[in-house]
Amino acid sequence: MRTFRFTISLLLLITAKISAQEKAPQKVYPEVYGLRIGTDLVKASRNIWDKNYKGFEVVADYRYNKNWYLAAEAGFEDRFQEDEQLSFTTSGMFLKVGAEKNFHKNWLDMNNLIFVGGRYGLSLHNQTLHRYRVNTGTAYFDEELQYPELKSTGLSAHWLELVVGIKTEVAQNVFIGMNVRxxxxxxxxxxxxxxxxxxxxxxxxxxxxxxxGFGYTVSYLIPFKKKNPK
Incomplete structure (x- = not known):
């Protein structure tokens, strides 16, 4: 009889403990929605070590829903290049717009990304052709150097990009990223x-x-709102 009473008491205690655990509130980590804005470190550092280059690029993305982000990049470049055949300078602005999908499953309150996306790019630029060599078509005469200083304005280009990359939160709302294109x-x-x-x-x-192309970025997330995961 004592054994029966002990067994019943033990079962009741286990049932009560399980019931209490089931009723205990689970901690929910909301998903952050906001604007992430930063710069390309490759272009920024190139201003220091390449005397023939001036430029910058601003990068940004906005979380549209759970996995999709709207993304854009804009900037300016001034590039002088010289080799044995020619020398030229190109300067102008560019804009890229598109989207990217995050395939990384974050734990708890993490906001890291492993993404694949696309961009539509547009550049508006000017070009100055300083010199170039002309092939004379004969072995008896050397190639001729021409110095036209030919300046062309109102040039443009349109292109598409496939982008693959990562963005990792290294401090609160601060991200380091890498991408190839x-x-x-x-x-x-x-x-x-x-x-x-x-x-x-x-x-x-x-x-x-x-x-x-490839890029390394640093960016800061400006949180607008938080949503509880479904």
Missing amino acids: LKGLLFQKQPDGFENLYYPGFDQKYSGNIGV
Whole structure:
């Protein structure tokens, strides 16, 4: 009889404990929605170590829903380049707009991203061709150097980008990011009698109007609101 009473008491105690645990409130970590804004560290540092370059880029993204972010980059570049064949200067502004999807499943109150996205890019720039070599077509005469100082204004370029990258929160609301990009030139307005040699925001193109790039960013998240996860 005592064994039966002890068993009943033990079962009641376990049931009460489980019931209390089930009724205990679970801590909820809300998801942060806001504007993240920063700069590209590659372009910022290049002003220091490359005397032929001046430029900057502002980067931003806004969380649209749980996994999707609206994103944009804008900036200015002034680039002088010289080699054996030619020398030129290109300067102008650029803008990129698009979106990216986060594939990272965050724990608790983390806000890190592993993302894939796309951009539509536009540059408005000027180009000055300082000199270039002309092939004479014969081995008896050296190539001729031309110094036209040909300045072309009102140039433009349009392209698409595939972007893959990460953004990691290293301090409260402070993020460090890294990305790689594959770019495809769509169409452009070129100088009369020559071609665009550099595109602000796109860099140089390779065969088939293809370009590649990478970036390192630092940014700060301005929280607008918080939502409890479903």
